[in-house]
Amino acid sequence: MRIEIQQIIDEIQKVIVGKQAALTKLLIAVLADGHVLLDDVPGVGKTTLAMATGKAMGLRYRRIQFTPDVLPSDITGFSIYNKESGSLTFMPGVVSDANILLGDEINRTSSKTQSALLEAMEERQVTVDGTTHSLLSPFIVIATQNNVGTAGTQLLPFAQLDRFLMRLSIGYPDLQSQVAIIRDRQKSNPISNVRQVIPLNYVLQMQDEVQNVTLKDSVIAYIAKIAEKSRQDSRIELGISPRGALFIAKTAKARAYVLGRDYVIPEDVREVLVDVCAHRIILAQQARAGKVTEEEVLQGLLETVKVPDGK
Numbered sequence: 001m002r003i004e005i006q007q008i009i010d011e012i013q014k015v016i017v018g019k020q021a022a023l024t025k026l027l028i029a030v031l032a033d034g035h036v037l038l039d040d041v042p043g044v045g046k047t048t049l050a051m052a053t054g055k056a057m058g059l060r061y062r063r064i065q066f067t068p069d070v071l072p073s074d075i076t077g078f079s080i081y082n083k084e085s086g087s088l089t090f091m092p093g094v095v096s097d098a099n100i101l102l103g104d105e106i107n108r109t110s111s112k113t114q115s116a117l118l119e120a121m122e123e124r125q126v127t128v129d130g131t132t133h134s135l136l137s138p139f140i141v142i143a144t145q146n147n148v149g150t151a152g153t154q155l156l157p158f159a160q161l162d163r164f165l166m167r168l169s170i171g172y173p174d175l176q177s178q179v180a181i182i183r184d185r186q187k188s189n190p191i192s193n194v195r196q197v198i199p200l201n202y203v204l205q206m207q208d209e210v211q212n213v214t215l216k217d218s219v220i221a222y223i224a225k226i227a228e229k230s231r232q233d234s235r236i237e238l239g240i241s242p243r244g245a246l247f248i249a250k251t252a253k254a255r256a257y258v259l260g261r262d263y264v265i266p267e268d269v270r271e272v273l274v275d276v277c278a279h280r281i282i283l284a285q286q287a288r289a290g291k292v293t294e295e296e297v298l299q300g301l302l303e304t305v306k307v308p309d310g311k
Helices: 003-012 020-031 046-056 072-076 111-115 117-123 175-184 200-211 217-232 242-258 266-277 285-289 294-302
Strands: 035-040 061-065 077-082 087-092 100-104 125-128 131-134 140-146 164-168 236-238
Touching: 003 020, 003 046, 020 035, 020 046, 020 140, 020 164, 020 200, 020 242, 035 046, 046 061, 046 100, 046 140, 072 077, 072 111, 072 117, 072 125, 077 125, 087 131, 111 117, 117 125, 117 140, 164 242, 164 266, 200 242, 217 242, 217 266, 217 294, 242 266, 266 294
Parallel strands: 035 140, 035 164, 061 100, 100 140
Antiparallel strands: 077 087, 125 131
């Protein structure tokens, strides 16, 4: 693993203990310039993870707590009439001043407000009263949703789910990590001990380097065959879209980069497939009735596509 990536992980692990695999995946998403949906039970550190990541990487961090009364204008901003100048003045929303935007409990706000994030997530800009305003670079949305206590929540539209590069979960800590968490928080919050490892401009440089990672034709064909198989599988009603296939390639390049390679191997594709695609396929009714999960279907799908030889 690249030294600077491990240093970032070490800093984040001051507050998120024993979760190196999940932290690595989050950093892969950031370097791929993609958004992340953290889908997990309450209290496992989703909010703390986003905050610590921003601090360790020198990124401007902002947070919005989604509730039913949050308005789209809270996201995008709005215009007010300036009496002195006789013109409209733009009042920025929360997305306008963030490199990492934490959308906490995104499923607790209205569908209209959820959709206000779509342009910002896809185009890295917002349009208010016909005027387009660019966002900071990078701009990464880390949204959280709890998968328990969902009464009164709004399911994310499929089009918005498709904007998230990866869906991740943190999970409960093991016994040793839980002991460390309790011990370290007796007198202070360890988030104050997280230090900045790299500057913002180096994050942008690493994102550029990720784009230059080599993706050979054999690996491109491998990704395409996986996507095609998903569209033919009787257990899947809606398979991996062209956008999904592009996201697999993008994430595989970022994983190769994090591990210190300048080329993608089939193992990179296999390792990112579930996190990139489990939330962007829809299972057929028979599969859902049989309690089959998207993760199981995708893992099975990998066994049906021949792995290309060589690098």
